[in-house]
Amino acid sequence: MIRFDHVGKTYPDGTTAVEDFSLTVDSHASVVLVGTSGSGKTTLMRMVNRMVDPTSGRVLIDDEDVAAMDPVKLRRRIGYVMQASGLLPHRTVAENVATVPHLEGVSRRRSRSRALALLEMVGLDHKLGDRYPSQLSGGQQQRVGVARALAADPNILLMDEPFGAVDPIVRAELQKELLRLQSELGKTILFVTHDIDEAFLLGEKVVILKPGGVVAQEGTPSQILADPADDFVETFVGSGRGKRALHLEEVDGRQVVVDESGRPTGVLHAAPESRS
Amino acid sequence: MTWILANLGLLGERLLAHLGQALPPIVLAFVLAIPIAKLANSRGWLRGGLTAGAGLLYAVPSLPLFIVLPIVLGTGIRSSVNIIVALTIYGLALMVPSASEALRSVSGSTLQSATAQGYAPFARFWSVELPLAGPALVAGLRVVAVSTVSLVTVGGVLGVPSLGMLFVDGFQRNITAEILSGIVLTAALAVALDLLIVLGGRLLLPWAHSRTGGGR
Numbered sequence: 092m093i094r095f096d097h098v099g100k101t102y103p104d105g106t107t108a109v110e111d112f113s114l115t116v117d118s119h120a121s122v123v124l125v126g127t128s129g130s131g132k133t134t135l136m137r138m139v140n141r142m143v144d145p146t147s148g149r150v151l152i153d154d155e156d157v158a159a160m161d162p163v164k165l166r167r168r169i170g171y172v173m174q175a176s177g178l179l180p181h182r183t184v185a186e187n188v189a190t191v192p193h194l195e196g197v198s199r200r201r202s203r204s205r206a207l208a209l210l211e212m213v214g215l216d217h218k219l220g221d222r223y224p225s226q227l228s229g230g231q232q233q234r235v236g237v238a239r240a241l242a243a244d245p246n247i248l249l250m251d252e253p254f255g256a257v258d259p260i261v262r263a264e265l266q267k268e269l270l271r272l273q274s275e276l277g278k279t280i281l282f283v284t285h286d287i288d289e290a291f292l293l294g295e296k297v298v299i300l301k302p303g304g305v306v307a308q309e310g311t312p313s314q315i316l317a318d319p320a321d322d323f324v325e326t327f328v329g330s331g332r333g334k335r336a337l338h339l340e341e342v343d344g345r346q347v348v349v350d351e352s353g354r355p356t357g358v359l360h361a362a363p364e365s366r367s
Numbered sequence: 368m369t370w371i372l373a374n375l376g377l378l379g380e381r382l383l384a385h386l387g388q389a390l391p392p393i394v395l396a397f398v399l400a401i402p403i404a405k406l407a408n409s410r411g412w413l414r415g416g417l418t419a420g421a422g423l424l425y426a427v428p429s430l431p432l433f434i435v436l437p438i439v440l441g442t443g444i445r446s447s448v449n450i451i452v453a454l455t456i457y458g459l460a461l462m463v464p465s466a467s468e469a470l471r472s473v474s475g476s477t478l479q480s481a482t483a484q485g486y487a488p489f490a491r492f493w494s495v496e497l498p499l500a501g502p503a504l505v506a507g508l509r510v511v512a513v514s515t516v517s518l519v520t521v522g523g524v525l526g527v528p529s530l531g532m533l534f535v536d537g538f539q540r541n542i543t544a545e546i547l548s549g550i551v552l553t554a555a556l557a558v559a560l561d562l563l564i565v566l567g568g569r570l571l572l573p574w575a576h577s578r579t580g581g582g583r
Contacts, residue, residue: 173479177479177480178480179480179499180499181498181499190484194486194490
């Protein structure tokens with residue numbers, strides 16, 4: 092469990108990234124922080140592994156204040172995936188995946204075989220293990236980034252716009268893959284994005300942030316869609332623009348879903364199975 | 368040709384002496400420049416000052432420096448220590464700005480990512496930042512090596528044995544073969560060292576040369 096307890100961050104030059112933010116991320120839950128740039132979402136995420144120290148308030152992991160923990164040890168037990176993968180260009184793919192086990196002194200052979208198994212787990216051929224990151228496509232690099240974050244079997248995964256730099260088709264693949272992994276592994280995931288569709292897809296709980304880390308609304312995707320807290324949320328999720336205000340029309344005996352501008356967007360089937 | 372064949376021993380001796388005076392400053396300049404550059408990069412004002420200072424230092428004429436240094440260091444005018452100290456200074460003047468650029472060229476997000484994985488600060492410098500600055504550092508080192516090999520010859524004027532002495536002596540005694548062999552050997556030594564550095568770079572930084580190919 093991760094708990095933000097009235098955290099704030101003001102930089103020495105006086106700019107305030109986060110004013111006063113509180114949130115509880117339950118164990119094994121996936122929570123998405125979503126907001127535009129300047130909403131402080133990345134700053135908040137980095138408080139968890141002490142890449143950023145809050146100037147007020149506390150961040151607790153399982154009721155233990157992270158400020159009292161050694162930052163290097165703390166980071167090794169938290170998986171971190173960032174945009175554009177952040178892989179080390181001078182290490183092979185397998186070496187990159189084995190970064191944390193290697194730092195922790197696990198033998199080269201054991202960490203390598205674990206790395207190759209992890210590559211398979213994230214849907215990559217283990218033969219890619221001996222390549223350098225620059226020889227992989229963007230989507231493949233992101234998968235390697237996820238494998239690396241999982242290498243030390245951390246309880247917590249921090250994901251900072253991990254799929255922001257890949258094309259939409261690959262992004263959809265990666266999102267599906269993450270949902271599959273999460274259903275198998277049950278990590279505590281804190282995910283940051285500016286893409287509301289991604290947030291609704293991946294988050295059991297979604298937190299919509301206004302500039303300065305102010306929570307506009309917090310809830311499940313359906314709660315937020317059904318009952319947006321204010322105009323800001325309404326605009327942000329797109330329901331105000333009619334993008335999500337859909338209605339049904341019957342065409343040739345089938346139910347066609349039409350958006351507010353009259354554009355058909357899909358066909359209605361029986362209720363889909365709920366996602367596990 | 369006959370002069371060369373008759374003096375092979377002398378040529379070998381001068382070549383070794385030359386190498387003995389060139390290698391220490393090259394190595395010293397490289398090793399010292401990295402911490403200086405690292406320190407300079409962490410302080411904005413220091414970086415500007417050092418870059419400008421390094422340029423000025425390189426503008427100091429070498430012959431007067433070779434003459435002044437023995438007075439400062441208390442060494443004899445023909446001691447090779449003077450040459451080594453002077454050339455280390457010139458080497459630093461070239462290498463510090465180059466190392467500073469090399470370290471700055473390492474992507475900030477890669478470094479942040481390394482921190483996020485749990486690299487402690489020194490480990491991050493040693494096994495991430497330094498290797499990633501490697502290709503640019505090697506480029507700087509090549510310039511230092513070639514420049515140092517050529518500057519060692521100036522010591523010949525003062526009577527410090529090196530390949531430079533061959534052309535000083537050759538001019539005085541009007542032996543063209545001696546002048547030419549001095550020049551050719553100096554150039555050959557510079558090229559050889561340069562090649563060694565390039566090869567060493569390829570061995571140590573294999574990733575920098577495998578940018579080809581690509582997956583899906």
